[in-house]
Amino acid sequence: MDERLARTIEAIKASGADWGLFTSPDGIAYASGHIVSIETGPSPFAGGPAIALVGKHGECGLVVTNLEAETPSWADMILTYEGFSYKEPTDIFANYCNATQELCTRLGVGGTIGIEQNSFPMSLLPLVSTQRHVSLDDAFKRQRMVKTATEITLLREAALTASAGQRALIEHGKPGRSELEIFADVRLAMETSAGERLPLAGDFISGKERTSAFMGWPTNRVIATGDPLICDLAPRVKGYWGDSCASVMLGKASVGFEKQFNAVKSALDLAIEIVRPGLGIGELDQKLQAHIAAQGYGYAHHSGHSIGTSVHEWPRLVSYETERFKKDMVVMVEPTSFDPDIGGVRLEFMLHVTEIGCEVLTDFEHRMSI
Amino acid sequence: MDERLARTIEAIKASGADWGLFTSPDGIAYASGHIVSIETGPSPFAGGPAIALVGKHGECGLVVTNLEAETPSWADMILTYEGFSYKEPTDIFANYCNATQELCTRLGVGGTIGIEQNSFPMSLLPLVSTQRHVSLDDAFKRQRMVKTATEITLLREAALTASAGQRALIEHGKPGRSELEIFADVRLAMETSAGERLPLAGDFISGKERTSAFMGWPTNRVIATGDPLICDLAPRVKGYWGDSCASVMLGKASVGFEKQFNAVKSALDLAIEIVRPGLGIGELDQKLQAHIAAQGYGYAHHSGHSIGTSVHEWPRLVSYETERFKKDMVVMVEPTSFDPDIGGVRLEFMLHVTEIGCEVLTDFEHRMSI
Numbered sequence: 001m002d003e004r005l006a007r008t009i010e011a012i013k014a015s016g017a018d019w020g021l022f023t024s025p026d027g028i029a030y031a032s033g034h035i036v037s038i039e040t041g042p043s044p045f046a047g048g049p050a051i052a053l054v055g056k057h058g059e060c061g062l063v064v065t066n067l068e069a070e071t072p073s074w075a076d077m078i079l080t081y082e083g084f085s086y087k088e089p090t091d092i093f094a095n096y097c098n099a100t101q102e103l104c105t106r107l108g109v110g111g112t113i114g115i116e117q118n119s120f121p122m123s124l125l126p127l128v129s130t131q132r133h134v135s136l137d138d139a140f141k142r143q144r145m146v147k148t149a150t151e152i153t154l155l156r157e158a159a160l161t162a163s164a165g166q167r168a169l170i171e172h173g174k175p176g177r178s179e180l181e182i183f184a185d186v187r188l189a190m191e192t193s194a195g196e197r198l199p200l201a202g203d204f205i206s207g208k209e210r211t212s213a214f215m216g217w218p219t220n221r222v223i224a225t226g227d228p229l230i231c232d233l234a235p236r237v238k239g240y241w242g243d244s245c246a247s248v249m250l251g252k253a254s255v256g257f258e259k260q261f262n263a264v265k266s267a268l269d270l271a272i273e274i275v276r277p278g279l280g281i282g283e284l285d286q287k288l289q290a291h292i293a294a295q296g297y298g299y300a301h302h303s304g305h306s307i308g309t310s311v312h313e314w315p316r317l318v319s320y321e322t323e324r325f326k327k328d329m330v331v332m333v334e335p336t337s338f339d340p341d342i343g344g345v346r347l348e349f350m351l352h353v354t355e356i357g358c359e360v361l362t363d364f365e366h367r368m369s370i
Numbered sequence: 371m372d373e374r375l376a377r378t379i380e381a382i383k384a385s386g387a388d389w390g391l392f393t394s395p396d397g398i399a400y401a402s403g404h405i406v407s408i409e410t411g412p413s414p415f416a417g418g419p420a421i422a423l424v425g426k427h428g429e430c431g432l433v434v435t436n437l438e439a440e441t442p443s444w445a446d447m448i449l450t451y452e453g454f455s456y457k458e459p460t461d462i463f464a465n466y467c468n469a470t471q472e473l474c475t476r477l478g479v480g481g482t483i484g485i486e487q488n489s490f491p492m493s494l495l496p497l498v499s500t501q502r503h504v505s506l507d508d509a510f511k512r513q514r515m516v517k518t519a520t521e522i523t524l525l526r527e528a529a530l531t532a533s534a535g536q537r538a539l540i541e542h543g544k545p546g547r548s549e550l551e552i553f554a555d556v557r558l559a560m561e562t563s564a565g566e567r568l569p570l571a572g573d574f575i576s577g578k579e580r581t582s583a584f585m586g587w588p589t590n591r592v593i594a595t596g597d598p599l600i601c602d603l604a605p606r607v608k609g610y611w612g613d614s615c616a617s618v619m620l621g622k623a624s625v626g627f628e629k630q631f632n633a634v635k636s637a638l639d640l641a642i643e644i645v646r647p648g649l650g651i652g653e654l655d656q657k658l659q660a661h662i663a664a665q666g667y668g669y670a671h672h673s674g675h676s677i678g679t680s681v682h683e684w685p686r687l688v689s690y691e692t693e694r695f696k697k698d699m700v701v702m703v704e705p706t707s708f709d710p711d712i713g714g715v716r717l718e719f720m721l722h723v724t725e726i727g728c729e730v731l732t733d734f735e736h737r738m739s740i
Contacts, residue, residue, distance in 0.1 A: 025411045040571040040604075041395045041408035044682035048488050086672040086688045093488055093507075117463055118418050120492045122485075137463075180567075184558035191550050197587040201410040217567040234410075302456040312414035318456045 001058060002074050003148040004030050008054050014139035017114030021127070022052040022136075024119040026310035030144060034062055034073035035239040039199050043067070045083030047096025048121045053103055061103045063096070079103045097123055116140070141314040146328045151240065151308060152352060155330050158235065158242030159350040159361035164193040165233040166246050166364040173370050175225045175250050179206055179218035186231065194237050201241070201311050202232035211247070211343035214301070214336070225251035228343040234311050241311040243332045244362050245348035253369040260337045260345045261368040263295035267335035268347050268366070271303075275333070275351055275358040281321040288335045289319070299336035306331050307350065329353045330361070371428060372444050373518040374400050378424050384509035387484030389477075391497070392422040392506075394489040396680035400514060404432055404443035405609040409569050413437070415453030417466025418491045423473055431473045433466070449473045467493055486510070511684040516698045521610065521678060522722060525700050528605065528612030529720040529731035534563040535603040536616050536734040543740050545595045545620050549576055549588035556601065564607050571611070571681050572602035581617070581713035584671070584706070595621035598713040604681050611681040613702045614732050615718035623739040630707045630715045631738040633665040637705035638717050638736070641673075645703070645721055645728040651691040658705045659689070667707035674703040677720065699723045700731070 008031040012020040022028045025036035032052035037043075043065065051063040052075065062075040065083035081099035082090045103109075104127055113128045114136035147155065168189035173182050183204045191198055204218040205211050206229040214230065223229065232245040247264070249257045267288045275284065285303040292299060304317035307330055315323045317331065325331075334348035349362040378401040382390040392398045395406035402422035407413070413435065421433040422445065432445040435453035451469035452460045473479075474497055483498045484506035517525065538559030543552050553574045561568055574588040575581055576599040584600065593599065602615040617634070619627045637658045645654065655673040662669060674687035677700055685693045687701065695701075704718035720731040 036411075038411035039409055040569055040606075040681070041406075042489065044680055046488070086670070086686075088690055096488075115492075117493060118416070118466075118491075119412065121488075122490045122492045122495055123487060125492055125495070178562070180558060180561050180565075183567075184554050184561075188550060188554040191554075191588075192548070192590060195550075195590045197550075197553075199410055218561075220562060220565045236410075300456070310414055311410070316456075320458055 002033065003150065005054065005058070005060060005074060007143040008140070009056055009058065011136055011139040011143040012054060012056050012114050015114045015134050015136045016112060017134050017136065018056050018111030019109050020054045020114040020136050021120070021124070022054070022116055023049040023121065024116050026308070027116050027140065028052040029239040029309040032060055032062055032073045032075045034064065034071050034075065043083065045092065047081070047083070047093040048123050049119060051100055051103070053107060053109065055107060055109070059107050061107050063099045063103055077103065077106060093123070100124060100127060144308055144313060145306065145315065146326050147308060147330050152328065152330065154238055154240040155242070155307065155350065155352070156361050158237040158240045159244070160363055161190050161193050161198070161235050161237045162233045162242035162244040163363040165190040165235070166231065166244055169231045169246060170367070170370050173223070173229065173248065173250065175223055178220045178222050179204055180220060182223070183218040186233065190233065190235050194235070199236040201234040203230055204232070205230050208343040212338065212340065214344045214346065223250055226254065228257060228345070230344060230346055232346065232348065239309055241307050243307055243311065243348060243350060245334055245346045246366060247345040247347055248367060249369045251369060254342070256339060256342045258368055260297065260339050260342060263292055263297055264335050264337045264345045264347045265366055267291045268333060268349060271333040271335070272349070272351065272358060272360060275325055275353060276356060277325055277327050277353060279325045281315050281317055281323050281325060282319050285317045285319045285321070292335060292337055297337035297339065299338060301336050303335055304331055304333040304348070325353050327353055327355055372403065373520065375424065375428070375430060375444060377513040377518070378510070379426055379428065381506055381509040381513040382424060382426050382484050385484045385504050385506045386482060387504050387506065388426050388481030389479050390424045390484040390506050391490070391494070392424070392486055393419040393491065394486050396678070397486050397510065398422040399609040399679040402430055402432055402443045402445045404434065404441050404445065409567070413453065415462065417451070417453070417463040418493050419489060421470055421473070423477060423479065425477060425479070429477050431477050433469045433473055447473065447476060463493070470494060470497060514678055514683060515676065515685065516696050517678060517700050522698065522700065524608055524610040525612070525677065525720065525722070526731050528607040528610045529614070530733055531560050531563050531568070531605050531607045532603045532612035532614040533733040535560040535605070536601065536614055539601045539616060540737070540740050543593070543599065543618065543620065545593055548590045548592050549574055550590060552593070553588040556603065560603065560605050564605070569606040571604040573600055574602070575600050578713040582708065582710065584714045584716065593620055596624065598627060598715070600714060600716055602716065602718065609679055611677050613677055613681065613718060613720060614734070615704055615716045616736060617715040617717055618737060619739045621739060624712070626709060626712045628738055630667065630709050630712060633662055633667055634705050634707045634715050634717045635736055637661045638703060638719060641703040641705070642719070642721065642728060642730060645695055645723060646726060647695055647697050647723060649695045651685050651687055651693050651695060652689050655687045655689045655691070662705055662707055667709065669706035669708060671706050673705055674701055674718070676701050695723050697723055697725055
């Protein structure tokens, strides 16, 4: 049994449930290994979200459309329903509800059902309305906090994919090119590294105004010498998200940018030095915020977040977090600085918490100019 | 009042409802003008899908996260809730439910609520459980079948964006390059044309085996002279989908590929010739299937689909469809041929049904080789 399925069962039991019914892309990936396609929104050939159903005795079933019949997963029962049909009329919504009902019947679902409350569709209510239902959210996020060996391998691969993109930025980020042109080379490097198209979160922004906002996707803005640039790349590879952020100045870094960059780089170095099992997560955020503040900057943002089948997982690196770092957590650390005369700087690495400290899974060097 | 809001109200009334509560990205875009970000899946900072709420007397409200507070739309009441927070703990799910409840209270929601049944989350059930609820799906799809003048402008722009990608294929599709490399140039051309990153559906596949399957995204496969290639590009631009499909052979087309290409090209030409108000949609599919069959090929697929805020809308071009073409419908026509010794060919254009025939919104020429 995959260790993630075992932990999913622990979450179901800890929630007081007999079964868990998963409907979010990240929850389904964790509980069943099925990777939901997300890049084009909900499929017009689906009657609702894919469903992974897990029983406390190890049962694992899936409901997906006929277009996804070949999906890899560790489910031992996959029911498909007709979504795409050209020969005769079909009621996709009814097919979806019927397939889910059928899966519940075949697996013998009863007792208390645990659900993901953000994503549970009303259409499935008849499946749980005669039974008790509870939220799995709290127990499930706790089980997912510490990563399994398989997950660490997958996150390492995702971090290396993001790193391939960051190295492409150094190679292809030249004045006179548009954000979209450079971004195309960066994305191609990641997709070539992974061998496939990848869902991609993040930011790609240049210039004082855009980097001051810290968020945004690339445009036709042409990059000039002296522009700051933020390149935040979060590709999803085999269901696991990588993440990373570089901030550079095109050409030679100005004195002000250098100061800002060094403040953030030393904060990131500080995190790499002190992150280890037992350190308070809130304490890390406070230390990084204080480190940046001592150098005259501030950031109205978190210092990072955990990562896995969701790009942002609990616990996030925020000052009020009371959890402590544990061995085999994988976290993004992303201190930030802001100078209204220059723009924003954010530097982000992926750290794997080890027995005695942490290992950097990201594989590129931050540089202040390209 | 935007004509789409007026038609949404018609759908609400036709469903016997007093209010419509929209939760799908395409439904929200149509009913309120708010464009939901889809490329990275559900936001970890959202407590559920965005909500557009429309009343039969013209009320229009939105619930979105604080990260989307600046979203353009024609809603006259936008309630945001805290999703991203770094200062103190927040219950995103409770914030979402409360904001939705608040919007219902402020707008005075009561009576019968119409919902989109594929995407309505259980969390919103308390809003409707004391009231009657009905499905909007059938009436809503009927209202959306004929496009408004604004929609035709937007679909034309999306078609031109897709066409920019197809012209880039002709320029950059060279033997010795990988599918992903060519795809990067094609995507860049579309994104440069639109000035932003674009959600993109479609297929990009080469070689006999891959084009025989008709579906798939690009890989590191290196394209060789004599390979067939299918390039299906469906970008979403300002909330509206473009679509298009080219099939080419690299280098000189073989005799077999030429025959296959000509069969499909003449089917597409036939569609352009005969599509007009009054023609049966099922009849068009039958004619195209027969035209292809008469030349020794067949296709186990529809002949196309309507398009708008969803990439596949009703009515689809399938033999059992009983609707007839109407002025200002916009449809994709995509006849296909398959030869197991060569691979697949699919050619697709976007057609706007006019008073006397149809106008091709796609702006590139199909060629059998590049």
